Amino acid sequence: MRHLLLLATLALSLAGCEKKSAPTPTDAPPSGQATAPQGSQEGTPAQAPTQPGAQAQADGDSGPIVVGEVGSLTGSEATFGVSARNGIELALDEANAAGGVKGRKVVVRVYDSQGRPEEGAQAATRLITQDKVVAILGEAASSVSMAMAEKAQAGKVPMITPTSTSAEVTKKGDYIFRVCFIDEFQGLVMAKFARENLKLSRVAVLTDNKSAFSMGLANVFTAKFQEFGGQVVGTESYSKGDTDFRAQLTAIKQLKPEAVFVPGYYTDVGIIARQAREVGLKVPLLGGDGWDSDKLFELGGSALEGSYFSNHYSPGNPDPVLQSFLARYKARYGSVPDSVAALAYDAGRVLVEAMKRAPDLSGPSLRDAIAVTKDFPGVAGRITLDANRDAVKEAVVLKVAGGKAEFVTTVTP
Numbered sequence: 001m002r003h004l005l006l007l008a009t010l011a012l013s014l015a016g017c018e019k020k021s022a023p024t025p026t027d028a029p030p031s032g033q034a035t036a037p038q039g040s041q042e043g044t045p046a047q048a049p050t051q052p053g054a055q056a057q058a059d060g061d062s063g064p065i066v067v068g069e070v071g072s073l074t075g076s077e078a079t080f081g082v083s084a085r086n087g088i089e090l091a092l093d094e095a096n097a098a099g100g101v102k103g104r105k106v107v108v109r110v111y112d113s114q115g116r117p118e119e120g121a122q123a124a125t126r127l128i129t130q131d132k133v134v135a136i137l138g139e140a141a142s143s144v145s146m147a148m149a150e151k152a153q154a155g156k157v158p159m160i161t162p163t164s165t166s167a168e169v170t171k172k173g174d175y176i177f178r179v180c181f182i183d184e185f186q187g188l189v190m191a192k193f194a195r196e197n198l199k200l201s202r203v204a205v206l207t208d209n210k211s212a213f214s215m216g217l218a219n220v221f222t223a224k225f226q227e228f229g230g231q232v233v234g235t236e237s238y239s240k241g242d243t244d245f246r247a248q249l250t251a252i253k254q255l256k257p258e259a260v261f262v263p264g265y266y267t268d269v270g271i272i273a274r275q276a277r278e279v280g281l282k283v284p285l286l287g288g289d290g291w292d293s294d295k296l297f298e299l300g301g302s303a304l305e306g307s308y309f310s311n312h313y314s315p316g317n318p319d320p321v322l323q324s325f326l327a328r329y330k331a332r333y334g335s336v337p338d339s340v341a342a343l344a345y346d347a348g349r350v351l352v353e354a355m356k357r358a359p360d361l362s363g364p365s366l367r368d369a370i371a372v373t374k375d376f377p378g379v380a381g382r383i384t385l386d387a388n389r390d391a392v393k394e395a396v397v398l399k400v401a402g403g404k405a406e407f408v409t410t411v412t413p
Helices: 043-047 054-059 078-097 119-131 144-155 181-199 212-229 246-254 266-278 294-304 321-332 339-357 363-369
Strands: 065-071 106-112 157-161 177-178 200-206 230-238 258-259 283-289 308-311 376-380 381-385 394-399 404-411
Touching: 054 144, 054 230, 065 078, 065 119, 065 308, 078 106, 078 321, 106 119, 119 144, 144 157, 144 177, 144 212, 144 246, 157 339, 181 212, 181 283, 181 308, 200 212, 200 246, 212 230, 230 246, 246 266, 258 404, 266 283, 266 294, 294 321, 308 404, 321 339, 339 363, 339 376
Parallel strands: 065 106, 157 177, 200 230, 200 258, 258 283, 283 308
Antiparallel strands: 308 394, 376 381, 394 404
């Protein structure tokens, strides 16, 4: 097991941060090292998180409020971690510029999960026991979030995941929340779209058997597609890290499906698309929000043309709240935010608003304040948390055309 990589944004005073481009995974320091973020004005708490007074920063009435963040800043899904870090950074920066929370600035300590559940669990433990954070934001992947959620629940520290869609995540306990829809809804959306919009009758499924996200979405899609009168002609699987999918795709081709549902991450989907065309499988691919990354189009190229996937938002939505966010994000990071960045921004804002409403920043008080979030105006759609601490919100379906994702339709709960 690799050592946990501690990354910067330690004790980040976001109001004082300068604009900068999004860093790449290669900007990360060697394992075990930490660096202060560029533009940071609050170096002391980050450099000595376990010194006397660290607990006072979380529970007292002076000094910065410290929150934690865990994301895959390196590894195969590094774009997720970088996008989430950008979205959270922007949200907290804006909160601090508006006066902070209870007259105090909010700072964030970031750890790299490397996309690995064990690293995520270690990071959550460190944030709770050493850094004394009042809450944790992250992770993007469901498998990592579930490992973190066990630690957060045991420590009675609220945790909000921006994009983990597996229903099992919030089942870990009443301190665990999410601001995205869950796989049951996403699977329903794509099954209904395949039957009613695309008029498909025969579909195959190719799933990652090491991903809770992928397996959960595949199970829901399969059940709903069959419920709507379609036939799932066969299911094949692979494991995260595989690079050759030709055997599975050849087997699927022999079943003569009209489409293939691939609920994986962009790192695999792009390669799968190319290899599908290589073996003569020309039908459209269908997927979920794990596809959402500019890297998808780099990896898959023209092989993805005509494919569809569900997502949390579309930059093409004319909503003024969203368009204002897009302009601010592009001005700061030089790119259009993906759904991870948008949802991470929403997660940060939901946390800030809950901290403002809470009578104090203890775990139980903050948990209760987050739980009553209702009709929150998120940039990726209005957010109401239900009794299971899951967000009730709409989804969009996008089509890959001309090397980009185009808006097709919106589906409400």
